[in-house]
């Protein structure tokens with residue numbers, strides 16, 4: 001987020017969030033029960049744990065507590081559980097690592113006690129989500145999937161097989177073929193879907209779109225996106241076979257991937273990675289089999305507003321340069337240029353920079369209109385960010401979610417703020433109520449009970465995930481690629497097509 005000094009209060013975006021004369025109209029598009037958010041104590045005391053609701057599309061369900069399941073209970077799964085547990089029942093938690101599973105269950109209890117909420121129901125704990133579905137399917141309303149990327153598709157498909165509403169972490173899958181299949185299956189199942197990209201729940205992304213459409217920066221002509229990721233080992237990595245920790249079921253962790261002995265790895269400089277020197281936890285991200293590199297990890301956040309602002313178009317061509325890769329690992333840095341066709345806006349390039357190159361952050365050039373001391377400081381500080389460059393100004397966001405965008409130069413931002421207050425800049429994009437901003441899991445659950453469509457439902461988030469993963473086709477083939485969306489095919493580099501679908505699935509993992 002932009003570091004705004006105290007003496008310049010006029011630069012604070014939150015001062016003019018939701019002008020009161022318009023916000024009620026737009027919020028009304030997202031029906032929800034306000035009593036659900038009145039405070040955990042009040043709402044929980046009034047509702048004992050209910051039996052299974054078995055709801056589809058929220059019929060007769062307003063205000064009910066859903067029976068939800070958390071697959072991938074620790075790591076991000078922990079905060080995804082916390083996002084809903086005060087309002088809904090978590091009836092099962094699934095994690096392949098028993099130690100992390102128990103820890104996650106305890107943390108959930110702690111969250112209730114720290115929130116002054118009644119103690120939660122006791123969930124059943126499982127290591128294998130297939131067994132959980134076999135035993136508990138009848139009791140479940142919805143499933144949250146927060147496992148490593150390679151198991152999103154599998155867990156979500158098992159949930160859909162049982163006709164459960166699903167909320168899946170980003171990126172929805174790490175292969176485009178799986179994204180397409182997931183979208184089709186979820187549509188046929190008619191369930192409520194959402195992706196866990198919190199940026200889409202915030203107001204900032206919508207303001208940026210409105211500003212651009214209403215001429216705040218003149219004509220939009222270029223977009224620059226960047227991140228300091230990877231902050232985990234990538235680049236060509238050497239495996240070292242070691243004993244598997246007893247708390248981890250490695251076979252289940254690998255899931256549909258071909259089985260191989262448990263291994264660790266060292267960083268090229270021999271140092272230990274801060275979080276993990278094995279795939280589990282967290283450091284699976286740099287492996288094409290299990291993750292999707294820096295682009296796949298951050299793209300569904302950082303490319304989200306771009307995808308929305310440009311009208312969800314697909315690039316005509318993507319150019320690539322990157323650090324070394326092999327057939328297993330993503331590079332330590334990459335630079336992509338998405339060539340976007342004209343649509344609502346003129347044809348333009350969207351560039352993506354990630355990682356460290358030659359020992360320094362691989363960032364784009366500082367955007368035009370950011371020449372003041374304050375602007376330079378904001379740009380230099382932004383480890384991830386985005387810049388929408390127009391003929392008369394730049395909309396800049398110094399973090400991944402486009403939560404608090406600002407306009408440069410300063411006087412243009414001051415005028416923007418005045419125009420918003422005066423209603424000259426209109427709210428044309430829907431907003432979520434404050435209680436749901438930053439919480440895609442609760443937003444999803446609320447849509448199940450009270451109706452409405454989550455903002456990152458699969459009709460939006462599947463094409464967004466595909467937009468992101470297209471860049472990986474260019475990185476993996478090391479060639480400029482052109483994409484035929486209708487036929488799901490790279491037209492100019494036949495070799496790139498091998499990266500569209502997962503090579504194989506071990507038996508027993510893909511639901512029939």
Ligand SMILES: NC(=O)c1ccc[n+]([C@@H]2O[C@H](COP(=O)([O-])OP(=O)(O)OC[C@H]3O[C@@H](n4cnc5c(N)ncnc54)[C@H](O)[C@@H]3O)[C@@H](O)[C@H]2O)c1
Nearest residue numbers: 072074075076094095096097100146147149169170281282
């Ligand atoms: N929206 C966000 O801001 C955000 C932030 C972080 C991570 N994520 C996403 O969340 C997902 C998880 O990331 P993480 O950093 O928590 O990873 P992690 O490896 O730290 O944690 C994943 C958890 O899932 C468990 N797990 C692994 N395979 C499983 C399986 N087959 N069944 C059940 N449990 C399994 C692991 O034991 C672990 O506890 C990723 O897709 C990541 O992109 C999203």
